[in-house]
Amino acid sequence: MANIKLDAIQKSYGTIEVIHGVDIDIKDGEFCVFVGPSGCGKSTLLRMIAGLEEITSGEMKIGGNRVNELPPADRGIAMVFQSYALYPHMSVYKNMAFGLSIKKFSKTDVKKRVHEAAEILQLTDLLTRKPAQLSGGQRQRVAIGRAIVRDPEVFLFDEPLSNLDAALRVQTRIEIAKLHTKLKNTVIYVTHDQVEAMTLADKIVVLNDGRVEQIGSPLDLYDKPQNLFVAGFIGSPKMNFLKASQTEFSSASVETIGVRPEHLRQTTEADLLLTGTADVVERLGDVSYVYLTTTDGTNIIIATPGASKVEPGDTVTFGADKQSLHFFNADGIRCEGD
Amino acid sequence: MHMSILTSASRKINKPLGKLGVHTILLCYMIIALWPIFLVISNAFKSRKAIFRDPMALPDVDSFSIVGFEKVLARSNFDLYFLNSFTVMTVSLAITLVAGAMAAWALSEYKFRGNTLLGLYLAIGIMVPIRLGSVSILKLIVDLDLTNTLTALILVYVAQSLPLTIFILNEFMSQIPKDLKEAARCDGVSEYRIFFQIILPLTRPAIATVGIFTMVPVWNDLWFPLILAPGESTRTVTLGVQQFVGQYVTDWNAVLASLTLAIIPIMIVYLIFSRQLIRGITSGAVK
Numbered sequence: 001m002a003n004i005k006l007d008a009i010q011k012s013y014g015t016i017e018v019i020h021g022v023d024i025d026i027k028d029g030e031f032c033v034f035v036g037p038s039g040c041g042k043s044t045l046l047r048m049i050a051g052l053e054e055i056t057s058g059e060m061k062i063g064g065n066r067v068n069e070l071p072p073a074d075r076g077i078a079m080v081f082q083s084y085a086l087y088p089h090m091s092v093y094k095n096m097a098f099g100l101s102i103k104k105f106s107k108t109d110v111k112k113r114v115h116e117a118a119e120i121l122q123l124t125d126l127l128t129r130k131p132a133q134l135s136g137g138q139r140q141r142v143a144i145g146r147a148i149v150r151d152p153e154v155f156l157f158d159e160p161l162s163n164l165d166a167a168l169r170v171q172t173r174i175e176i177a178k179l180h181t182k183l184k185n186t187v188i189y190v191t192h193d194q195v196e197a198m199t200l201a202d203k204i205v206v207l208n209d210g211r212v213e214q215i216g217s218p219l220d221l222y223d224k225p226q227n228l229f230v231a232g233f234i235g236s237p238k239m240n241f242l243k244a245s246q247t248e249f250s251s252a253s254v255e256t257i258g259v260r261p262e263h264l265r266q267t268t269e270a271d272l273l274l275t276g277t278a279d280v281v282e283r284l285g286d287v288s289y290v291y292l293t294t295t296d297g298t299n300i301i302i303a304t305p306g307a308s309k310v311e312p313g314d315t316v317t318f319g320a321d322k323q324s325l326h327f328f329n330a331d332g333i334r335c336e337g338d
Numbered sequence: 339m340h341m342s343i344l345t346s347a348s349r350k351i352n353k354p355l356g357k358l359g360v361h362t363i364l365l366c367y368m369i370i371a372l373w374p375i376f377l378v379i380s381n382a383f384k385s386r387k388a389i390f391r392d393p394m395a396l397p398d399v400d401s402f403s404i405v406g407f408e409k410v411l412a413r414s415n416f417d418l419y420f421l422n423s424f425t426v427m428t429v430s431l432a433i434t435l436v437a438g439a440m441a442a443w444a445l446s447e448y449k450f451r452g453n454t455l456l457g458l459y460l461a462i463g464i465m466v467p468i469r470l471g472s473v474s475i476l477k478l479i480v481d482l483d484l485t486n487t488l489t490a491l492i493l494v495y496v497a498q499s500l501p502l503t504i505f506i507l508n509e510f511m512s513q514i515p516k517d518l519k520e521a522a523r524c525d526g527v528s529e530y531r532i533f534f535q536i537i538l539p540l541t542r543p544a545i546a547t548v549g550i551f552t553m554v555p556v557w558n559d560l561w562f563p564l565i566l567a568p569g570e571s572t573r574t575v576t577l578g579v580q581q582f583v584g585q586y587v588t589d590w591n592a593v594l595a596s597l598t599l600a601i602i603p604i605m606i607v608y609l610i611f612s613r614q615l616i617r618g619i620t621s622g623a624v625k
């Protein structure tokens with residue numbers, strides 16, 4: 001059993017506090033994604049779980065045992081680094097076997113494990129090559145293979161796809177998802193890309209500036225973002241924000257209204273109506289993004305069907321129903337509109 | 339990494355000078371650098387008269403003579419000097435590289451009290467020539483009862499070479515990506531294995547460079563053999579040659595012959611190290 005529990009975890013470098021008391025509960029076998037903008041402390045948090053960074057205060061438990069003082073090797077984790085961290089002077093085989101030979105596995109056992117992992121990751125033909133002779137995607141797979149052979153309780157990934165090109169990123173993302181369904185280990189995966197987070201996660205932890213903004217399933221975060229930060233961070237293109245005072249929903253408690261681009265449609269009959277001039281229309285085929293400047297000067301993005309007839313310069317009206325609107329109070333916290 | 343620096347540098351040079359220009363300059367430099375060595379070797383195979391008559395000429399049928407080599411091998415304990423030099427060089431090189439690499443690793447990898455201070459203290463050793471301490475070194479060696487031993491020379495040469503070795507290797511080791519060490523630590527690899535199986539192989543080009551830097555001055559040194567180990571049984575090649583250099587007459591045949599012989603071992607060691615250098619550069623691509 002490898003559930004992970006972070007209890008009021010704090011981290012300071014000297015006098016600078018970068019993680020301000022984080023509580024996270026991750027169940028055994030769960031795929032948990034830490035997502036947040038660059039510099040928010042995702043890597044620091046992951047490295048504390050791995051044991052590569054000291055925990056300033058708070059308690060970390062893996063499988064119910066306190067691990068604060070344990071070295072990385074005794075935590076039952078395997079980490080995949082952003083830079084892959086392959087040993088450049090060792091062959092693919094040796095890269096994967098190196099960690100095992102230390103653990104006193106028999107030679108045949110090491111061989112069996114490496115070949116099994118290589119099979120899963122389609123690396124069998126590459127076992128004798130050096131990392132320098134591999135493509136980016138292949139190096140990535142070796143890095144994952146090195147983690148798999150150890151059969152850890154927990155996999156830790158730190159932005160594993162950020163060095164790959166777009167096509168390979170999608171492909172590897174799917175491979176990681178498949179791998180998780182097959183191996184069923186607990187996974188903690190760090191990324192700044194909310195699409196990766198949404199597609200992979202059972203549970204997403206949104207971090208900002210060393211604090212947890214919200215924890216929930218992908219659809220939780222999409223449907224009920226608890227604050228402005230999460231609302232703006234999850235979803236692509238970003239949610240539109242309007243001052244409540246400039247709409248029909250003006251009230252004492254509501255300061256900001258959020259509406260996702262895909263929830264606006266061309267209509268003159270809806271609870272919320274926005275009229276403006278289309279500046280740019282991006283046609284992607286299945287969908288066309290209209291960039292609208294409303295009469296009061298707010299910039300809005302609308303996702304319209306691919307066949308939409310809106311042209312730049314047109315004056316158009318879009319609307320959305322009340323149930324698809326998000327209301328936030330003066331502190332940026334989600335509230336119910338009236 | 340090395341390759342990209344090389345190619346970008348040559349690309350910059352390409353425009354004003356062209357490949358031909360670069361090679362002309364390098365060729366000139368090579369001729370200037372190799373000319374004295376060439377003179378030593380070619381004159382070593384000439385008779386005494388021929389050396390003085392026309393020092394630039396190559397040995398021919400008339401002037402060819404190996405009397406110098408005969409004298410060196412017959413009249414002196416050249417093979418003993420040779421063995422002494424070789425022992426001193428290899429042992430001090432080995433100690434310097436092992437101790438230096440370990441110290442550099444400790445300084446670059448572990449944060450401990452006085453880390454920076456220790457680094458600075460060692461850096462001062464680069465700037466202050468060890469010969470300034472000759473008198474106290476001699477006293478120390480006499481007190482330790484190590485005069486006329488190769489051990490004395492080895493100790494002094496290790497002390498002389500360590501500062502620069504640590505400085506250069508420290509620089510190199512701190513450039514090894516942190517992720518590599520951390521990946522190994524996650525795998526439960528001990529610090530010793532990280533050092534010997536990851537760090538050392540990756541710093542091999544630097545170690546080869548440092549090796550060459552340390553070895554040449556040790557091989558060529560005359561000063562410390564002269565004051566610490568002048569006895570017949572512990573003489574090094576450089577000191578042994580001196581018996582042919584007299585106040586009034588110098589036996590040039592013998593001097594040039596022994597210098598020629600002295601080049602051989604250092605050439606061999608250099609070849610070993612330079613192969614490592616080249617291999618290190620081509621297998622680079624750390625990422």
Ligand SMILES: Nc1ncnc2c1ncn2[C@@H]1O[C@H](COP(=O)(O)OP(=O)(O)O)[C@@H](O)[C@H]1O
Binds near residue numbers: 043
């Ligand atoms: N060794 C360090 N010393 C001081 N500050 C650090 C150190 N490592 C990271 N930080 C700071 O901690 C914050 C979080 O860093 P990091 O966890 O790497 O962010 P992320 O992975 O989310 O991009 C950053 O503001 C960074 O400047």
Ligand SMILES: [Mg+2]
Binds near residue numbers: 042043044159
């Ligand atoms: Mg990071």
